[in-house]
Amino acid sequence: MTDLVGDARRLSPKAQEALLRAVAALRAGRDRREVAELLGVSMKSVTDWWAAWQAVGREVLVSKSRGRRSGEHQVLDPDQRQCVRQVLIDHRPEDLGLGGQLWTRAIVGDLIALLYRVS
Structure with missing residues (x-):
């Protein structure tokens, strides 16, 4: 085919x-x-x-959804994800020495690497 x-x-x-x-x-x-x-x-x-x-x-x-299912292959556990969310709410990147005024995907990745040593 x-x-x-x-x-x-x-x-x-x-x-x-x-x-x-x-x-x-x-x-x-x-x-x-x-x-x-x-x-x-x-x-x-x-x-x-x-x-x-x-x-x-x-x-x-019938088209099927693409990509991974929501939550599949998560690197961080729920408690770690909640911690990251709270850091994003409570701080600016520059407060943590990550540079920049706004959270970007790259800077959030840097934060996760800093907190949990994963990328």
Whole structure:
């Protein structure tokens, strides 16, 4: 198959739209060659999309969330995260010798490295 493996999330938004339109047209009884010409994609893409739809069904078209789940692979435990939050509320970076007036992602990373020796 093309880039389609289990779901459409690796496809570009334009390709996802074409996939949805292709499946809708095929389900309505249109010919694969006609669908490929209509959408400006190769017949192989249409054939692969249709095969994936037939094998997996609607799930192949459903985009899934990307990245890690919230809280997965956290470096700091909840108490440490709360401590960092409190430091951010109570202090400015310059108060802690980290430079700058405002907290930035980089400076928060420096704070965590300073407090817990992790990056």
